[in-house]
Amino acid sequence: MSRCYPRGARFVRKAFHGFFTQDTVRWFGSRGLDLVTEADGRMFPSTNRSESVIACLMGEAERYGVRILFRAEPVSVLPEADGFRLPLRDGRILTSRKVCIATGGFRKREQLHWLSGLGHTILDPVPSLFTFNLPGHPISALMGLSVPDAVVKMEGARHGHRGALLVTHWGMSGPAVLKASAWNAREMHAVDYRFPFQVQWLPEETHSLVKARFQDLRRERGAATVTARCPFGLPSRLWQFLAEASGVGAGVRWADLTSAQSENLASHLLRHGFRADGQTVFKEEFVTAGGVSTGEVEASSMESRLVPGLYFAGEILDVDGITGGYNFQHAWTSGWTAARHIARSLA
Numbered sequence: 001m002s003r004c005y006p007r008g009a010r011f012v013r014k015a016f017h018g019f020f021t022q023d024t025v026r027w028f029g030s031r032g033l034d035l036v037t038e039a040d041g042r043m044f045p046s047t048n049r050s051e052s053v054i055a056c057l058m059g060e061a062e063r064y065g066v067r068i069l070f071r072a073e074p075v076s077v078l079p080e081a082d083g084f085r086l087p088l089r090d091g092r093i094l095t096s097r098k099v100c101i102a103t104g105g106f107r108k109r110e111q112l113h114w115l116s117g118l119g120h121t122i123l124d125p126v127p128s129l130f131t132f133n134l135p136g137h138p139i140s141a142l143m144g145l146s147v148p149d150a151v152v153k154m155e156g157a158r159h160g161h162r163g164a165l166l167v168t169h170w171g172m173s174g175p176a177v178l179k180a181s182a183w184n185a186r187e188m189h190a191v192d193y194r195f196p197f198q199v200q201w202l203p204e205e206t207h208s209l210v211k212a213r214f215q216d217l218r219r220e221r222g223a224a225t226v227t228a229r230c231p232f233g234l235p236s237r238l239w240q241f242l243a244e245a246s247g248v249g250a251g252v253r254w255a256d257l258t259s260a261q262s263e264n265l266a267s268h269l270l271r272h273g274f275r276a277d278g279q280t281v282f283k284e285e286f287v288t289a290g291g292v293s294t295g296e297v298e299a300s301s302m303e304s305r306l307v308p309g310l311y312f313a314g315e316i317l318d319v320d321g322i323t324g325g326y327n328f329q330h331a332w333t334s335g336w337t338a339a340r341h342i343a344r345s346l347a
Helices: 009-015 021-029 050-063 109-118 138-142 175-183 185-190 207-220 236-245 259-270 326-346
Strands: 035-037 043-045 078-080 083-087 093-096 099-101 122-128 146-154 161-167 171-173 194-200 272-277 287-292 310-312
Touching: 009 326, 021 035, 021 043, 021 326, 043 050, 083 099, 099 326, 109 122, 109 287, 122 175, 122 185, 138 161, 138 236, 146 175, 161 175, 171 175, 175 185, 207 259, 236 259, 259 272, 310 326
Parallel strands: 099 310
Antiparallel strands: 035 043, 078 083, 083 093, 122 287, 146 161, 146 194, 161 171, 194 272
């Protein structure tokens, strides 16, 4: 589980001892909302609607008389002898013996200025879990096409990332792309989201195996045209696109496939190069990397190691996971842990 967190893996590994996925499933299930786990470990509400989760949480808040203040933006958090004072933007002042900061992530470091007086280290927030922008690339003609299994790798990165891939009208999305964006979030930010990357459309194949398959097809189906049917199970539109990009015209037969065409086609299947060009105009980033350093927070309680009585939960911490419920699990775990510790300290 902790392997799914590009940042904060050691921190969540400790925290999960107190509240883990089975606890999350049990908690929501006991309140009438079942969770479904997919084959790759991603977890979603059985209704497939995020509103169901929101309704469940709001129902619990109402049940326990939790008071929710809207339009109540804090401008600072001020520790005092008997607790904290929180001045709000509208002039009101809140006081509390304990404070848990669970605001979610912020797009810019300047938005965290109200935490600056607490002494905590803030790592610059950058987007994570975002799609790749390929403006004007011919592959956008395949918009809506989905490949269930591919590997996406940023050039220079140590590892590629495997999963489903979706071609959109602006570029590429899907779990494989989102995983790559999460693991290489800071590297991509450093180059202003303009970077080369490769797609391996056949994760289970090697160059030698693909070339051997081409030779078999030359003997077995020599009279058939190359683009008639993909021998590797890829969608026909993608296969035809890759063939055209490799210089293999619609009328070329397997028997007539040249060595250069064969090499180009194998390269496109296994090392198809693209170049992302900036962020999309949709600003659809799901998560931010960065926030309060986990080294200054106790994982077993979520309490600050610098300011007694101050707690953190969720994405405000420098913890982020890949797509599929991992960021939610960190939110559930850290929120539950902080709440339990606060309740015990006030009892």
